Amino acid sequence: xxxxxxxxxxxxxxxxxxxxxxxxxxxxxxxxxxxxxxxxxxxxxxxxxxxxxxxxxxxxxxxxxxxxxxxxxxxxxxxxxxxxxxxxxxxxxxxxxxxxxxxxxxxxxxxxxxxxxxxxxxxxxxxxxxxxxxxxxxxxxxxxxxxxxxxxxxxxxxxxxxxxxxxxxxxxxxxxxxxxxxxxxxxxxxxxxxxxxxxxxxxxxxxxxxxxxxxxxxxxxxxxxxxxxxxxxxxxxxxxxxxxxxxxxx
Amino acid sequence: xxxxxxxxxxxxxxxxxxxxxxxxxxxxxxxxxxxxxxxxxxxxxxxxxxxxxxxxxxxxxxxxxxxxxxxxxxxxxxxxxxxxxxxxxxxxxxxxxxxxxxxxxxxxxxxxxxxxxxxxxxxxxxxxxxxxxxxxxxxxxxxxxxxxxxxxxxxxxxxxxxxxxxxxxxxxxxxxxxxxxxxxxxxxxxxxxxxxxxxxxxxxxxxxxxxxxxxxxxxxxxxxxxxxxxxxxxxxxxxxxxxxxxxxxxxxxxxxxxxxxxxxxxxxxxxxxxxxxxxxxxxxxxxxxxxxxxxxxxxxxxxxxxxxxxxxxxxxxxxxxxxxxxxxxxxxxxxxxx
Ligand SMILES: Nc1ncnc2c1ncn2[C@@H]1O[C@H](COP(=O)(O)OP(=O)(O)OP(=O)(O)O)[C@@H](O)[C@H]1O
Ligand SMILES: [Mg+2]
Numbered sequence: 001x002x003x004x005x006x007x008x009x010x011x012x013x014x015x016x017x018x019x020x021x022x023x024x025x026x027x028x029x030x031x032x033x034x035x036x037x038x039x040x041x042x043x044x045x046x047x048x049x050x051x052x053x054x055x056x057x058x059x060x061x062x063x064x065x066x067x068x069x070x071x072x073x074x075x076x077x078x079x080x081x082x083x084x085x086x087x088x089x090x091x092x093x094x095x096x097x098x099x100x101x102x103x104x105x106x107x108x109x110x111x112x113x114x115x116x117x118x119x120x121x122x123x124x125x126x127x128x129x130x131x132x133x134x135x136x137x138x139x140x141x142x143x144x145x146x147x148x149x150x151x152x153x154x155x156x157x158x159x160x161x162x163x164x165x166x167x168x169x170x171x172x173x174x175x176x177x178x179x180x181x182x183x184x185x186x187x188x189x190x191x192x193x194x195x196x197x198x199x200x201x202x203x204x205x206x207x208x209x210x211x212x213x214x215x216x217x218x219x220x221x222x223x224x225x226x227x228x229x230x231x232x233x234x235x236x237x238x239x240x241x242x243x244x245x246x247x248x249x250x
Numbered sequence: 251x252x253x254x255x256x257x258x259x260x261x262x263x264x265x266x267x268x269x270x271x272x273x274x275x276x277x278x279x280x281x282x283x284x285x286x287x288x289x290x291x292x293x294x295x296x297x298x299x300x301x302x303x304x305x306x307x308x309x310x311x312x313x314x315x316x317x318x319x320x321x322x323x324x325x326x327x328x329x330x331x332x333x334x335x336x337x338x339x340x341x342x343x344x345x346x347x348x349x350x351x352x353x354x355x356x357x358x359x360x361x362x363x364x365x366x367x368x369x370x371x372x373x374x375x376x377x378x379x380x381x382x383x384x385x386x387x388x389x390x391x392x393x394x395x396x397x398x399x400x401x402x403x404x405x406x407x408x409x410x411x412x413x414x415x416x417x418x419x420x421x422x423x424x425x426x427x428x429x430x431x432x433x434x435x436x437x438x439x440x441x442x443x444x445x446x447x448x449x450x451x452x453x454x455x456x457x458x459x460x461x462x463x464x465x466x467x468x469x470x471x472x473x474x475x476x477x478x479x480x481x482x483x484x485x486x487x488x489x490x491x492x493x494x495x496x497x498x499x500x501x502x503x504x505x506x507x508x509x510x511x512x513x514x515x516x517x518x519x520x521x522x523x524x525x526x527x528x529x530x531x532x533x534x535x536x537x538x539x540x541x542x543x544x545x546x547x548x549x550x551x552x553x554x555x556x557x558x559x560x561x562x563x564x565x566x567x568x569x570x571x572x573x574x575x576x577x578x579x580x581x582x583x584x585x586x587x588x
Binding site: 051053072073074077078082083085089090091092093094097098099101102103105106107110111112113114115116117118119120121122124125126128129132133138141142160163164 | 255256258261262263264265266268269442443445446447448449450451453454457458460461462463464465466467468469475
């Protein structure tokens with residue numbers, strides 16, 4: 001399988017803290033790739049580097065072989081990289097319907113239209129409805145996002161990344177804080193994505209990781225410790241040492 | 251609602267319902283129109299209010315819809331004012347409406363150029379940079395007195411009759427109808443803009459720039475666009491003042507003017523387009539009324555009102571308004587929305 005997203009010797013330092021240390025990660029086309037590691041390992045930092053929120057101290061990032069290291073976040077979205085945030089980043093004063101409309105209009109190229117009303121484009125509305133239904137947001141679709149229950153906000157967080165119709169989807173603990181019962185549902189939605197959408201998932205729940213991923217990378221102290229198929233990772237003594245006390249049973 | 255499947259026309263209507271004309275809005279504009287016929291003796295002050303309302307609307311576009319704070323909006327007001335003045339004194343464009351549009355366009359161009367300085371950095375940086383730009387322009391106008399008349403102001407501005415028909419009379423009748431018409435047209439345009447997909451994306455940018463860029467929106471691009479539009483609005487407001495007063499002076503660039511317009515907008519409330527106009531009305535009427543009662547101390551009362559508004563908080567005022575509205579609505583038969 002061809003490599004879609006790759007980093008080459010990526011470094012990121014915050015003062016004395018090394019949050020990314022010579023990371024060379026390769027994500028294959030269509031992969032269900034999980035990124036695991038203890039708290040503070042640098043997982044979120046890596047996503048921020050991939051999406052352009054942070055500039056690397058050194059190293060390159062490539063999408064389909066093209067160097068995107070210097071591109072701005074919104075330019076990378078247009079090339080097909082979308083993400084969710086570990087801590088919700090939503091538009092508090094917009095409704096879910098408006099929120100999704102913003103992202104869909106932008107993707108369809110009508111986000112800068114100033115002469116017609118928002119909601120007057122059929123294509124945008126139809127796609128909003130599709131996402132609203134898929135993510136069970138119909139009952140709250142015209143409420144202010146700020147007052148939604150946490151679980152609904154979390155669903156909107158993911159729906160918003162979907163609205164970008166990414167080729168590569170980066171999920172930063174999508175199920176964080178979501179009740180056990182709803183977690184599998186969220187991940188099932190992600191797993192049901194078309195095979196040509198590449199997914200990089202950060203997740204602490206090992207059951208979820210092993211049921212989802214076909215490839216796992218382990219990040220410790222900003223550096224890649226190891227990488228491989230789930231069975232290999234589960235057997236790896238180094239990984240077990242890092243997760244001392246946490247059972248890894250695939 | 252969740253049981254029945256959603257259909258496209260209903261949901262489209264729901265999204266567009268934000269842009270629906272409210273009853274209170276229609277009343278507002280009918281009342282404004284009525285003042286042309288009902289209070290001809292107050293047309294001079296009403297002209298001023300309409301112009302300041304337009305000026306405050308320009309600030310609302312950037313502050314209320316994009317979260318860009320400015321303490322130097324008078325830079326654009328003054329620039330537009332002198333543009334209109336110079337077009338008239340040099341007889342370059344004598345048709346008032348065309349001159350007004352040109353002054354607005356020139357000011358928008360200035361807004362576009364300066365936007366790149368303003369967009370960088372925090373609120374504090376923006377306050378300083380906008381303030382600085384207004385000071386620089388004022389000093390430039392002062393320095394090039396051969397062109398601008400310097401501290402004496404721009405003399406000899408004569409404005410031709412509107413459409414070649416309506417002379418600008420000393421009672422301000424023509425001036426008021428003209429200013430109100432310009433305000434209304436630009437208000438309609440602003441209303442269209444804020445309810446468009448572009449306007450919606452502005453609200454997203456204001457609410458969370460990090461997320462806005464993560465769904466593919468160029469945050470800086472949007473800010474440049476609205477800053478440019480708002481500068482054009484302020485320029486038209488300044489140009490209107492020059493045309494209706496037939497005079498332009500350095501105080502049009504002044505810090506006080508920038509501060510006053512921010513005050514008006516805060517008094518009226520940001521982010522719903524009417525705040526600037528209502529604020530200008532309250533500010534000007536209060537100034538007029540207080541100045542006749544206590545000529546020296548009217549600013550004391552303005553200050554007091556401002557502090558009260560900020561301390562009580564807009565939200566609580568809004569709650570109060572909501573509560574009152576509910577009371578009133580309860581007196582009428584309820585109509586349930588679908
Ligand atoms: N903006 C920042 N400024 C300074 N230090 C930072 C910044 N962002 C992250 N760090 C530091 O970099 C390290 C990696 O943080 P990061 O958030 O990437 O970890 P993580 O693997 O996502 O952890 P978690 O599982 O808790 O989400 C931590 O030591 C963190 O304190
Ligand atoms: Mg993290």
